[in-house]
Amino acid sequence: MIETILGKYNYWIYIALMMIGFYAMVAKENLIKKVIGMSIFQTAVFLFYVSIAKVKGGTAPIEWHHSHLYDNPLPHTLMLTGIVVSVSTTAVALALIIRIYKAYGSIEEDRVLVLEKEGGKGE
């Protein structure tokens, strides 16, 4: 029991972080907080990929002896692409928030929806 909790603590951290991010994305009204949640959610997945790359006793995959144990470098490479995707998503989201703020004067989702109803058809 303790083995499964402590021995795989990195996976538990990944799950906890993922849930925190997911909660913020779904439940928060402030758009910036939603984006923060999104970043946590995506970063949790990067942590998961890095965890599965780990080999017990492995080091960096650099050749200095002919045989040594090294971590699987592929998931790390994949996550470089993942980070690029995550950064671009965040950039697009923030750009959208700036335009929402300019159009409505608020970045609270509930407030924006009220404004939308009051404003009738908008611009």
Added chain:
Amino acid sequence: MTLTEHLPILIIILPLFAAVIMPLTGVVNRSLCWYFTVVVTFLVFLIALSLVCNVMEAGRISYWLGGWKPPWGIEYVVDKVSALVLLVVSFIAFAVAIYARRSVEKEIAKSKVPLFYSVYLLFITGSMGVTITGDIFNLYVFLEITSLSLYTLIAMGPKRRALIASFNYLILGTIAGTFVLIGVGYLYMVTGTLNMADLRVLLPELYGSSAVLTAFAFFTVGLSLKLALFPLHIWLPNAYSYAPSVVSAVVAATATKVSAYVLFRILFTVFTVEFDTSVVPVTYLLIFFSSVAIIMGSVIALSQTNIKRMLAYSSIGQIGYIVLGAALTNELALTGSIIHIFNHALMKGSLFLVVGIVVYKTGIDDISGFKGLGRKMPISMAAFTLGALSMIGAPLTVGFVSKWYLAIGAINAGMWFLVPVILVSSILTAVYFWRVVEKIYFHKADEVEEIVTEYEVDGAGCACKRFEAPLTMLIPTFVLSVLCILFGIAANIPAGIASSAAKMLLGGGG
């Protein structure tokens, strides 16, 4: 080393580079952008056409990126299914590109036009990539390219509400994309490979493993969210109805179809039919949700007053048909489903293009705005009626062909109770399209004229009784709707391709 060998990569590189060059072209001369987009999309369409011909003659094409051998390097695969989807997407992209010129001039600020075309080409790049790749992580990257460009395109909509629609889509789309990424991670964890064909070989031994089950669950939910299967469809109506008209047309015709194609790939190429039906009975769940989608999509469409929203809810129902055909896992139903990807792209494409014409000419997107348009825009309204007939599934139209295959497939699968679902939804479809068709032909135009003068920018046409759209808008719209009839009569051509594609998916060819 001939050029033809490199077609599978050219179909992606060409729009990608063009997307990068586009803003520079805009600096030189803004009006060049449209010509450039049309030429690029036409070339992409030609490449897709020649790939289809090659595949039909020689079978599966495998292209090794950078010359690395498949399980290690990234592989691009063109087989019958992906060739068909490539052809549909590139054709719609080309038709909409021709159409885009006038509509974009009107709905999007001048300084942003080059950027619009740039993002449009990025969207095509992503869709092509998703379809052609044989590597599961590459698939995720292309999915995100498609989604990111879509968020931007939707946010360019004329009303400020488009921003909220785009943001909500961004949040849900990112959840979906990240779910797919988690799925990829779990599969890589247990198999150590990212190649779809290789996964298919390695996975069966591990079917009991909980990591594989988790991966499968994440894939199914993530992709259902991307393709807007019924309970996960919340983002779709707003995204479709507040986007610029051109974007609504291209998204409705291609984006969800490409996601449906990815679902087919995961269900039938990465996993096997036995896994989908016996290890995890996911097909029963999908049958249930897609039937609900078919009915609910049509019922909600009935109560809409905005024409774009009505078409959006109708799309949710149509996506139900596509998923239903796949979930029945027999050859006829899957044929119906693949053919429906093709057919729905044609009919929804033409319907949204007509709506774009009406918005362009009158500025109204309410159903009441269609009053008396039958006299004023005879050609575009004829196109709308043809599209509507196909959606209903009248014989001699494409809609009939796919519903026929789905119904026979449902009976073959012993699920006769799905036939009434298809029939009821067809009747509902007839009812909600009839409301519009009635307005078009049997109502006199009332205060429409006044609103027209408000939008009178290009100076021509309003004074006279007829005001058809410019030819660059009219021709693509009409061609799409004529194809709805043409492929409804000559149904054996797409049906032939689709049924051999279905055989291949179910038979285990990668």
